[in-house]
Amino acid sequence: MADITAVSPLAPEGFPELPVIDGVRFAAVEAGVKYQGRKDVTLIELAPGSSVAGVFTKSATRSANVLDCQAKVGLDSDAGAAFIINSGNSNAFTGRAGEGSVAAICEAVAGVTGLPQERVFTSSTGVIGERLPHDRITAKIDELVAGLAPDSIEDAAHGIMTTDTYAKGAGTTVMIDGHPVKIAGIAKGSGMIAPDMATMLVYILTDAKVERALLQQILSELTDVTFNAITVDSDTSTSDTLLLGATGASGVEITEPEGPFAAGLHEVMLELAHLVVRDGEGATKFVEISVTGAASDQDAKTHALAIANSPLVKTAIAGEDPNWGRIVMAIGKSGAAADRDLLTIHFGDVLVAEKGWVAESYSEEAGATYMKAQELAIRVDLGLGDGAAKVWTCDLTHGYITINADYRS
Amino acid sequence: MADITAVSPLAPEGFPELPVIDGVRFAAVEAGVKYQGRKDVTLIELAPGSSVAGVFTKSATRSANVLDCQAKVGLDSDAGAAFIINSGNSNAFTGRAGEGSVAAICEAVAGVTGLPQERVFTSSTGVIGERLPHDRITAKIDELVAGLAPDSIEDAAHGIMTTDTYAKGAGTTVMIDGHPVKIAGIAKGSGMIAPDMATMLVYILTDAKVERALLQQILSELTDVTFNAITVDSDTSTSDTLLLGATGASGVEITEPEGPFAAGLHEVMLELAHLVVRDGEGATKFVEISVTGAASDQDAKTHALAIANSPLVKTAIAGEDPNWGRIVMAIGKSGAAADRDLLTIHFGDVLVAEKGWVAESYSEEAGATYMKAQELAIRVDLGLGDGAAKVWTCDLTHGYITINADYRS
Structure with missing residues (x-):
């Protein structure tokens, strides 16, 4: 985990050339x-x-x-x-x-x-x-x-x-x-x-x-x-x-x-x-969370946001810990429809869990290696319907605490 | 903010004497x-x-x-x-x-x-x-x-x-x-x-x-x-x-x-x-959040939990920052009924804000002094009805990040 940096490690190289808008x-x-x-x-x-x-x-x-x-x-x-x-x-x-x-x-x-x-x-x-x-x-x-x-x-x-x-x-x-x-x-x-x-x-x-x-x-x-x-x-x-x-x-x-x-x-x-x-406060990882197979698009977004907002998921990402159990936890608490035994979870192309269980092909090494990347894609399929949604978030780090514990001072 | 301690700073002095239950x-x-x-x-x-x-x-x-x-x-x-x-x-x-x-x-x-x-x-x-x-x-x-x-x-x-x-x-x-x-x-x-x-x-x-x-x-x-x-x-x-x-x-x-x-x-x-x-992970402050004057008890609990769960409120408490603006933010986002101009906020006995504005009697010194206590009481009155609720939470600190960024490792 990084300390606060002058510029976010996820920043683009510079301000882009933008078209000049007449008027x-x-x-x-x-x-x-x-x-x-x-x-x-x-x-x-x-x-x-x-x-x-x-x-x-x-x-x-x-x-x-x-x-x-x-x-x-x-x-x-x-x-x-x-x-x-x-x-x-x-x-x-x-x-x-x-x-x-x-x-x-x-x-x-x-x-x-x-x-x-x-x-x-x-x-x-x-x-x-x-x-x-x-x-x-x-x-x-x-x-x-x-x-x-x-x-x-x-x-x-x-x-x-x-x-x-x-x-x-x-x-x-x-x-x-x-x-x-x-x-x-x-x-x-x-x-x-x-x-x-x-x-x-x-x-x-x-x-x-x-x-x-x-x-x-x-x-x-x-x-x-x-x-x-x-x-x-x-x-x-x-x-x-x-x-x-x-x-x-x-x-x-x-x-x-x-x-x-x-x-x-x-x-x-x-x-x-x-x-x-x-530029999320203290962010060191950029994370896309994609949920498919939900009962509705709204359910998919509810699950995706529950994952994206979970402090336990966000701290695991900060720690580069492939702790997919916390993703299951977030899905469980979101309030939208889910069936534990139909869940499939991918980290990037790594199949992590399927049918309510860790995947046979999954190795902790593969998961841990994937989590070291600066840009992460977490995919969850609920196996229930056609609902889909994507959301984007960042990790939760010491930098966030430091920035927000004395912003006003 | 404290680092992780062997025992929470909010721990009781020891395990209590408990009655022996027959059977x-x-x-x-x-x-x-x-x-x-x-x-x-x-x-x-x-x-x-x-x-x-x-x-x-x-x-x-x-x-x-x-x-x-x-x-x-x-x-x-x-x-x-x-x-x-x-x-x-x-x-x-x-x-x-x-x-x-x-x-x-x-x-x-x-x-x-x-x-x-x-x-x-x-x-x-x-x-x-x-x-x-x-x-x-x-x-x-x-x-x-x-x-x-x-x-x-x-x-x-x-x-x-x-x-x-x-x-x-x-x-x-x-x-x-x-x-x-x-x-x-x-x-x-x-x-x-x-x-x-x-x-x-x-x-x-x-x-x-x-x-x-x-x-x-x-x-x-x-x-x-x-x-x-x-x-x-x-x-x-x-x-x-x-x-x-x-x-x-x-x-x-x-x-x-x-x-x-x-x-x-x-x-x-x-x-x-x-x-x-x-014993909240990384906790250094014990906080009671009391909401009164809500349209219903359920609304009061919704507001109280929005405050208690807000990362920005919790980090401000960790930083001993009397940032009551973040409490207003949390009330605003909770989804339950609120009228900005009827809100009253107390930190302990310190009247912080009333009628949509910082209280005339409030001083930043009084707020900052109050926030140094280990046990805090935040009181919000919505001025709308008789709904009331209390919830309890702790602050969000570097200790939480450290514990949760590598719990599995």
Whole structure:
């Protein structure tokens, strides 16, 4: 098991080259909301005519920002839009003052950009329960707007980080009827990650032309198999926000929920989701858990998440221990249908258990060797039906404890 | 945060003096099932006329032993009974061979004691998925029976331990109509503890005379507020078993589900449950979480368990960080009803938050000072209704990671 490293051992080699999205500009500045000496407020501006869709945490104690975004995201408008994000303070559980902070930020952004306030979407991430010093943010709007540039997406990816150890970006260009359509996104998040998303902020931009309701439909469907299929620690944040803006500048109109645009968006969302898991607090292993043969897809996901969230499974992975008994335990406790004597378990290509028993061909050496890999695939077949699901997670290490035992200090 | 200690820092000073229960005898021997040089097979014999009740894990992958006990515990018999327990190997996920091991052990105990096989209750605890070498157990039955003694309950408490750092016992004597009725119990368990119980084995004996159905009713009701209200890591074992035997030797007959007998049993069960939490793997803090003002008792328990199982709450407690924002997060994700702006949170007597905001009187110093205590009480009032629940848990430390990252090695 590793100690905390400056950068996650599962990090990609660097920030990727991302397509420049026509109609979108980015800026990030140092505002000293909490952190000193790093960019902590980010502005993303979308041109007039852009449509915006979003998905949000389902937490009953979600932040004022999330409530405000949810109220705005269903409105149609041709006025353009702005996403403004601060790190260091989540503006969550700050009572009525939280709503005041959101209003003050929206008013300031609207004042400088000329956008209507209902087209300004705010996000705040960081400590819960401390009053957001929003005047530090509003004081920087002029500087942010003056600095907006189409190619500054990497600055934006840095500006939204909290305990992240690297900036996260993903993008693709898909050809539709011979025309290129670009998609690029950034994300932050490393702990408090679980379905319902969890201290995760994601902003995805595209130059496709997509009517708002269809954009929302595509985004919601893809969220189930990407951001709602990852977990670091089962904890769900009060601030999770995923915003998707489509400027239409490519001139290519999307009219169907499936097809190359949705496929490209899925690819970008899945890559960003995996990048969040790879930065899981203290993570040293990236783990795909695949469940097949369940009574339903929902049952498969329930089992997969029970495995992915089990502290005993996650610590065994950290210790490179092929302790498949803990997987059986997690399946047993999940509450979804299972028959002990029909279970089949693989670690990668190693058949570990079948028919309620360790496989005849299995050797502890084969299991132990497999577990030393940095990327692991655990496959469970329940032998009951056609339900299937995949989820992604990381291990639970001393690094997680160290990071979270004194995050606020 | 502490490293692993030989004995939990939350351990009691020693094994208590327990009342000797007329009609019960205990023995424990070294059988080398897995561990060497320690007692690992325990026999508890109950006199003819005893009634037996039990509660068990709800895991869908529960062990052959549990399935066998569940089939037997509803039967009436005057023949007496035996509980036989091995540590080191759980006999879980061992396919048909698991059933064969249980049958072989029951047959051997019945052969030596003269009991019918349906009055022999087996438990196995330890590694999942490895075949139980039951011949090492059956070879020791003669020695066990020869060693049975009424005052050997502490030996039995040692014999059932796995990763426990101390033996767990609790007892009381209650007066009913001027006559003493004695209750004494032992437990094991330190990880994989969660509602539905989880690698927890508990054996409680009394000399009360209680008809089987009533004994079962009392036991089931008290389990909800004791063993099903504790959690170490949210993981649930495939082997959890709680057996309660009543010999009737006191001559005092219990005919009502409530009263001094149930109160005494509650006290013993709660003490044993707390002892399990105090031995939580890596635990350095004992935490009571009390939720009031919920829409229902069930909602209160859902919130309390969400708090108790949150890795972020548990690591904050380990770090002595009064991070009440994580409590708000856990309430938000629990799925039960909550209104952010009606929440009140206390740490001990320190009012931390009220009306959706940090309390005016709260100081970080007061919170931080409180968190240094070894025993903590976190109180949440939801302001919605009359629902209430209490649960008990421990913190999540480096010790937990160390113990569980290479338990099998």
